[in-house]
Amino acid sequence: MTVVTEPDVRAYEPVIGIEIHVQLRTRTKMFCGCALSFGDDPNTHVCPVCLGHPGTLPVTNAEAVHFALMIAMAFDCEIAPRSIFHRKNYFYPDLPKGYQISQYDIPLGSHGHLGDVRIHRVHMEEDAAKLIHSGGSGRIHGAETSVVDFNRGGTPLVEIVTEPDLSSAAQAAEFGRLLQATLRRMGVSDVNMEEGSLRMDANVSIRPVGTATLGTKTELKNMNSFRFLERGIDAEIERQRGILQGGGEVEQETLHYDPQSGSLTTLRSKEEAHDYRYFPEPDLVPVAPTDEMLTRARDALPELPAARAERLERDLELPAETARLLAFRSEWGDFVEQAVQSRNGVAQNVANWVTNELAARLGDRELGSTRLEPAAFAELVGLVVDKKISASAGREVLDVLIEDGGDPAAVVEAKGLGRAESGELESIVDRAIADNPDAVEKIRAGKPQAIGAIVGAVMRETKGRADGGEVQRMINERIGA
Amino acid sequence: MSDELLTLTAAAQAARIEAGELSAAEVFEYWRGRAAADELGSYLWVADGVPEDAGSLPPVAVKDLFCVRGVPSTAASRILEGYRPPYTATSVRNLEEAGARVLGKTNQDEFAMGSSNENSGYGPVQNPWDRTRVPGGSSGGSAAAVAAGTAPWAIGTDTGGSIRQPASLCGIVGMKPTYGAVSRYGMIAFASSLDQCGPLTRDVTDAAILLRHLQGKDPCDSTSLGIPGELPLPTAERLDGVRFGVWGMEEEGLQPGVADAVNATLARIEELGGTVEPIELPTAKHGIAAYYVIAPAEASANLARYDGVRFGPRTGDGDLTSLYEQTRHDGFGDEVKRRIMIGTYALSSGYYEAYYGTAQKIRTKIAQDFALAFEKVDFVVSPTSATVAFELGERTADPLAMYLADYYTVPMPLAGIPAISIPCGLSEGLPVGFQIAGPAFSEAGILDAAHALEKSIGFEGVPVA
Numbered sequence: 001m002t003v004v005t006e007p008d009v010r011a012y013e014p015v016i017g018i019e020i021h022v023q024l025r026t027r028t029k030m031f032c033g034c035a036l037s038f039g040d041d042p043n044t045h046v047c048p049v050c051l052g053h054p055g056t057l058p059v060t061n062a063e064a065v066h067f068a069l070m071i072a073m074a075f076d077c078e079i080a081p082r083s084i085f086h087r088k089n090y091f092y093p094d095l096p097k098g099y100q101i102s103q104y105d106i107p108l109g110s111h112g113h114l115g116d117v118r119i120h121r122v123h124m125e126e127d128a129a130k131l132i133h134s135g136g137s138g139r140i141h142g143a144e145t146s147v148v149d150f151n152r153g154g155t156p157l158v159e160i161v162t163e164p165d166l167s168s169a170a171q172a173a174e175f176g177r178l179l180q181a182t183l184r185r186m187g188v189s190d191v192n193m194e195e196g197s198l199r200m201d202a203n204v205s206i207r208p209v210g211t212a213t214l215g216t217k218t219e220l221k222n223m224n225s226f227r228f229l230e231r232g233i234d235a236e237i238e239r240q241r242g243i244l245q246g247g248g249e250v251e252q253e254t255l256h257y258d259p260q261s262g263s264l265t266t267l268r269s270k271e272e273a274h275d276y277r278y279f280p281e282p283d284l285v286p287v288a289p290t291d292e293m294l295t296r297a298r299d300a301l302p303e304l305p306a307a308r309a310e311r312l313e314r315d316l317e318l319p320a321e322t323a324r325l326l327a328f329r330s331e332w333g334d335f336v337e338q339a340v341q342s343r344n345g346v347a348q349n350v351a352n353w354v355t356n357e358l359a360a361r362l363g364d365r366e367l368g369s370t371r372l373e374p375a376a377f378a379e380l381v382g383l384v385v386d387k388k389i390s391a392s393a394g395r396e397v398l399d400v401l402i403e404d405g406g407d408p409a410a411v412v413e414a415k416g417l418g419r420a421e422s423g424e425l426e427s428i429v430d431r432a433i434a435d436n437p438d439a440v441e442k443i444r445a446g447k448p449q450a451i452g453a454i455v456g457a458v459m460r461e462t463k464g465r466a467d468g469g470e471v472q473r474m475i476n477e478r479i480g481a
Numbered sequence: 482m483s484d485e486l487l488t489l490t491a492a493a494q495a496a497r498i499e500a501g502e503l504s505a506a507e508v509f510e511y512w513r514g515r516a517a518a519d520e521l522g523s524y525l526w527v528a529d530g531v532p533e534d535a536g537s538l539p540p541v542a543v544k545d546l547f548c549v550r551g552v553p554s555t556a557a558s559r560i561l562e563g564y565r566p567p568y569t570a571t572s573v574r575n576l577e578e579a580g581a582r583v584l585g586k587t588n589q590d591e592f593a594m595g596s597s598n599e600n601s602g603y604g605p606v607q608n609p610w611d612r613t614r615v616p617g618g619s620s621g622g623s624a625a626a627v628a629a630g631t632a633p634w635a636i637g638t639d640t641g642g643s644i645r646q647p648a649s650l651c652g653i654v655g656m657k658p659t660y661g662a663v664s665r666y667g668m669i670a671f672a673s674s675l676d677q678c679g680p681l682t683r684d685v686t687d688a689a690i691l692l693r694h695l696q697g698k699d700p701c702d703s704t705s706l707g708i709p710g711e712l713p714l715p716t717a718e719r720l721d722g723v724r725f726g727v728w729g730m731e732e733e734g735l736q737p738g739v740a741d742a743v744n745a746t747l748a749r750i751e752e753l754g755g756t757v758e759p760i761e762l763p764t765a766k767h768g769i770a771a772y773y774v775i776a777p778a779e780a781s782a783n784l785a786r787y788d789g790v791r792f793g794p795r796t797g798d799g800d801l802t803s804l805y806e807q808t809r810h811d812g813f814g815d816e817v818k819r820r821i822m823i824g825t826y827a828l829s830s831g832y833y834e835a836y837y838g839t840a841q842k843i844r845t846k847i848a849q850d851f852a853l854a855f856e857k858v859d860f861v862v863s864p865t866s867a868t869v870a871f872e873l874g875e876r877t878a879d880p881l882a883m884y885l886a887d888y889y890t891v892p893m894p895l896a897g898i899p900a901i902s903i904p905c906g907l908s909e910g911l912p913v914g915f916q917i918a919g920p921a922f923s924e925a926g927i928l929d930a931a932h933a934l935e936k937s938i939g940f941e942g943v944p945v946a
Contacts, residue, residue, distance in 0.1 A: 048566070048567055048568050051791055052786045052791065053548075053566065053567070053568075053791075053792065054548060054554070054556070054561065054564070054566065054669040054670075054786070054787075054792075055546075055547075055548040055554075055566070055570060055666065055667040055668050055669045055670065056568075056666070056667075057665060057666050057701060057702050057703070058703075059700065059701060059702075059703050060703065087782050089781075089782055089785060089828070091785065091788065091805055093788075093790050093801070096786060096790075096791060097782075097785065097786050098782065098784075098785020098786050098788065099782050099785060146801075148790070275829055275830045277781075277782075277825065277828035277829060277830070277833075278828075279778060279779075279782070279828055279833075279837060282672075282673035282674035282704075282779055283665075283673050283702075283703070283704065284703055284704075285703050285704060
């Protein structure tokens with residue numbers, strides 16, 4: 001007798017939560033006076049405290065607490081009146097004290113949200129040092145030598161943990177972008193994923209659609225771009241789906257995603273999970289924010305991207321997508337808002353010109369590196385809207401303003417780009433009609449597209465200063481078509 | 482230099498220096514010679530010459546676990562052999578700024594874990610009253626040096642009794658201040674929530690002077706507060722109206738000779754106008770149990786940094802695990818390993834609440850016991866140690882018997898309160914210590930009471946030459 005196993009044809013849905021580590025942009029490290037650095041010579045920003053010398057003690061960086069409070073407030077978190085630090089114990093050469101000072105059962109902030117995603121907790125901790133392994137696999141075991149650069153050790157970190165509120169890799173990446181834009185806007189971190197000032201881990205599980213219990217989750221470590229985050233999560237969802245559909249069980253483990261090969265490898269199985277033996281850090285007093293500290297943090301919060309997008313959409317009547325783009329790239333948002341201030345009634349045109357023409361010209365270049373002024377830009381857009389110059393003339397002026405700056409009217413004048421005067425245009429149109437009798441014939445014979453030849457001639461003659469629509473109207477009027 | 486200096490307290494020597502009758506350099510050199518000639522094992526390092534600026538106070542012997550820039554500082558552990566810190570502990574710097582130079586580094590139990598100084602990685606210390614006996618610990622070298630006249634005064638640390646118990650066994654004064662009175666920055670940590678630096682001296686006035694210079698809020702130690710207000714030098718000669726609560730006189734292990742000396746001191750209190758009544762500290766009997774969970778738990782983390790990566794000796798065959806295991810195997814002594822294992826176990830998932838959690842509750846109860854006691858009396862007094870100095874080797878095979886040596890001294894650090902031990906007499910020819918504990922930051926009051934009793938007792942130190 002043969003046993004026929006029914007194929008698992010159920011549909012699965014992913015459940016995703018994100019853990020984010022953000023290096024704060026403070027002047028000094030979390031618990032000592034060493035300057036923060038990136039790319040400096042190894043072990044040049046170290047002291048007895050961050051090297052874990054005998055007898056040294058940590059002292060909490062007040063600026064780091066300030067930034068962490070800002071972050072917790074930006075997510076509408078509840079702020080703990082007395083949060084405490086714990087010691088998280090494990091041996092590794094990048095951890096000079098043999099424990100990491102972190103927050104555990106009472107984090108600084110909890111129960112917040114960013115957009116629709118709930119934030120479980122926001123807590124403070126210190127970064128580990130950087131290990132470089134040579135020989136072998138690039139991992140510590142099997143390496144010929146390993147060296148440690150303690151410059152990074154002790155850099156202030158804020159860890160942000162979401163609830164498992166995301167249901168696709170694309171959503172996770174989108175959330176990551178909003179988070180990055182928000183933190184960047186606040187100026188609390190460089191949020192550079194390649195340099196590691198923004199690091200994302202994803203907790204991924206899947207479950208049959210319509211069920212409420214969570215499946216076994218795996219943790220994907222340290223993906224250093226939003227693209228890899230998205231691909232890694234998708235790969236993991238597929239892997240888990242394959243296991244379940246094959247009748248297997250997902251095992252709880254920590255995985256590494258290799259973007260080059262697209263493969264997932266196990267870093268740590270459940271059995272290898274550490275017992276960190278957390279206990280309250282006796283060397284530090286609790287973080288008890290005073291009213292003054294809370295007020296200072298609240299006052300330091302700028303308008304954040306999510307709110308700005310809503311406001312731009314509402315007040316400037318911009319399409320949602322445009323508003324979001326301007327809010328996420330805050331230097332563009334600032335530019336548009338300044339431009340709009342100097343000239344009323346062209347907000348949508350200004351926004352369109354920024355997101356289309358300007359964006360195309362800038363590519364990766366920073367807006368701040370050009371000589372373009374917001375007021376000049378508004379004036380330029382105004383000239384086009386008022387049909388003082390043609391759109392193509394406007395583009396030419398924009399090229400000049402980006403490189404040399406200056407006043408658009410003066411550029412129009414200097415380059416002779418002003419719209420042709422109507423008297424002048426009339427005679428040019430008349431001449432073009434006279435020069436293209438064949439085309440006139442065809443139009444009269446019911447082939448209106450033949451007008452292109454006459455319009456083209458006018459445009460050539462005016463060097464693009466004439467408005468195409470206007471020219472067409474004049475031609476039709478004259479030949480009675 | 483004549484041995485006249487030997488007969489003087491540190492305060493008296495300082496007065497001679499100030500009056501221009503002696504130069505600080507002469508005083509330093511005299512004590513340097515005494516320290517270098519020490520035969521008890523008190524020192525692990527002695528200054529090799531008189532510093533350019535010899536200061537204005539007699540030099541101070543410093544327990545090895547205080548970091549002193551460029552000076553060997555090993556906490557008497559082989560794992561720090563050859564380690565010379567790149568910085569100086571705040572407490573030591575405070576003394577240097579006050580004019581006291583470092584005379585030498587004194588022997589101790591490794592990482593302050595012990596009550597007999599027999600756990601030192603560099604050999605034991607002998608008690609100057611009887612060289613077959615222990616000086617107590619963990620600050621055994623500091624206590625022996627002061628008692629034997631190889632140091633004018635010294636500092637040590639007290640986690641569960643490590644200043645008071647050796648002071649008691651060596652017949653000198655030792656004080657553990659309120660937690661937070663003195664900065665811990667630069668003190669090689671044993672148990673961070675308990676460790677506190679304090680003086681070991683010939684008399685109470687010297688202790689007050691050292692404490693005055695040691696104490697203070699330190700920006701490098703967030704748990705430091707300093708002692709609020711002035712710390713006047715003790716002057717009291719009477720105890721009129723001062724209420725003393727006595728505790729622990731019915732304990733089984735209390736030696737009769739020790740009880741006699743303590744009872745005689747209680748009688749003196751009444752002669753001096755004070756009152757004595759029995760006081761209950763119902764949870765104090767669990768102090769040792771709680772202490773031997775909390776202190777090892779903190780130590781298990783504090784000692785994780787000794788991994789052979791950044792400083793100290795390194796052994797192993799090059800593999801990471803072997804580097805850790807071999808370095809720590811070779812570097813740590815048995816008692817240190819025992820406590821790391823106890824502490825690691827107590828913090829482990831599934832055991833944390835039962836051990837660490839329960840111990841913290843006991844700690845809170847002990848603090849409440851003291852708070853209740855201080856509603857009735859000004860000070861709580863007791864023997865400092867149940868016994869006089871015991872024989873070298875007597876308890877090394879029995880860790881539990883050794884742990885009980887701290888029975889009377891452990892409750893105070895658990896409650897964070899200050900206490901002093903002063904010599905109050907002899908039993909079997911060996912000194913007995915009398916302990917006075919008070920509420921947090923009552924150092925001035927404790928010193929005054931101790932001063933009055935000291936005058937009345939007139940204890941003579943060990944005859945030294």
